[in-house]
Amino acid sequence: MTLFSISGKTSFRLSAIAVASVLALSACSKGEQQQQQGAPELVVSVLTVKAEDTTISTELPGRLESFRSAEVRPQVSGIIKRRLFQEGSYVQAGQALYQLDDASYSAGLASARAQLAAAEAAQAKANADLARYQPLVAADAISKQEYDAAVAAQRSAVANVNAARAAIRSAQVNVNHARITAPISGYIGRSNVSEGALLTAGGATVLATIQQTNPMYVNVTQSALDVMKLRRQIAEGQMSAVNGAVEVTIILEDGSEYPQKGRLLFTDPTVNETTGQVSLRVEVPNDDNILLPGLYVRVRLPQAQANSAYLIPQRAVTRGAKDTVVIVAADGSMRPQEVTIAGQSGNNWIITGGLKDGDKVAMDGTMIAGMMGAQKVKTQEWQASQPQQSGAAAAPTKPNSASAPAQSSAAASAPAAQSASQAK
Incomplete structure (x- = not known):
């Protein structure tokens, strides 16, 4: 009887444990099925691209310089x-x-005026002597030599007067200065x-410095390699030159744009041997005197026209030895695509190679999709005004859907554990 009793207790305990295990496994299996059936599909925001003619602009650093500057000396x-x-x-x-x-200069002016008066008196005497000698020489009353001396004296008196007048002007200049x-x-x-x-x-x-600040100059430099590359692309027909007056945007040190546009005056035809840079000068109005000489700015300078290019937001492009974007195919698969960047327009890259009309460039969600090992994704058209997503699935999901199977498993195993405890 005792042996039967012991075997009965043991059998009861084993049965309780087995039931609990079966219930737990059943709950886990059911939870996995629910998780697979209720898992949200990853949605990636894409931009469907289309080629367009785009102006290629380059941002260059520069310093403001006054239109005119004069040192007072x-x-x-x-x-x-x-x-x-x-x-x-x-x-x-x-x-x-x-x-x-100016006391000494005023005295010098007074002295010069006195010398002029003396010279004018001597000239008057010389003129009178010459006037008396003219009829006498005609009547042979005086020698020709005496007459010539009178003429020379009169001319010397005129020269002395002119010299005295010049001395007055010089003294007056000193007084003025x-x-x-x-x-x-x-x-x-x-x-x-x-x-x-x-x-x-x-x-x-230097006593002081005077500067004219309206308009202002912006002196900028650009790499000679970039200039040569751009000119080569224009010569080969890959791009077109910008026609007409070139409007330049001034970007202030705080990142804001100056409200008035500047214009490109010239590009230096020589390259600095030390820096390998080409100098450019921009003129910009400064009616409100916002701009100050010496201020650091950046200029956005249109330099070429790209034909059939694509404007792609910078966030969609991975920069590196090879610039790439992620293309989402019609079947939802994703692949990297190498692209050629020709320039920048605002917050967009100007891409001239690697894309074709209709390509869907991934904007958001690719990082999470890669981390989760998703082979295919759904797409939704990206809007420029929408906030940047964190990469989570964009499709609406039920709250706590991923944790529901775990909760069901825990709930299913709770009675079994309680029964086993009571069997003890």
Whole structure:
């Protein structure tokens, strides 16, 4: 009886464990089937491409430079008595900026005027002598030699008068230069000298600098290799030259675009031997004085017209030794495709090779599809205004659908575990 009792308990325990195992396995199998049936299909956003004629623009770094710039320097020596302008203000050409001590120059002017008066008096006497000698020489009352001396004296007196007048003009120039004026109109910077400073004519001291800031120049450089490549493509017919005036977009240091467009003035025909760069100059209006000399900017410069090119958002292109995009075929399969990038237009790459009309370029979701080992995906047309997806399936799914089988398995195994515990 005891043996039968022990065997009965053992048999009961084994039966309970077996039932629990069967229920658990059944729940897992059912959960896997539900997971397979309810798994969401991965959806990839694609852009269906179509060729179009596109302007190829290049962004180049540059520095702003004033339209005109003039250094204020002394033309005569002297001590500064007064500064006559406000630093940072706008000055007109000819406006007085500094007043030097002009006492010595004024004295020189007065002396020159006195010399002129003496020369004019000598000229008057010489003219009178010559007038008296003319009838006398005609009557042979005086010798020809005396008459010639009178003529020479009169001419010398005229020359002395002219020299005295020139000395007056020179002295007047020195007096005028003692009042230093603005050579051009524009904004004047800080003064490098103060009252009481001794200035020397022809010295290296720059008193101040005046700059005209409307319009402004932008000096930019471009790689000579890029220039030659572009010219070769135009010569071979792969691209067309931009006709007419070239409008240039100025991009400020904070990334914003300057509201007014500039224009390309010239491209330097020579290459810098040290840097291998070609210099270009752009002129841009500056009516509101937003732009300042020396400011770092970037210019977006149209340089060629690409015929039958494709505009592809930069996010869809993988840059590297070979630039590639992901093409989604009609059957949902994905493959990488090498492309040729010719330039940039805003946030898009300009692609001139590797694509054809109707190709569907993947925009979002390819990373997750690759991680999950998806062989085929569904597609939906990408919209430029839609936010960038994280790569998850775009199709709507039921909440917690992936975790439902696990929950069912846990629920199914709970009674079996409880029965086994009670059997103990």
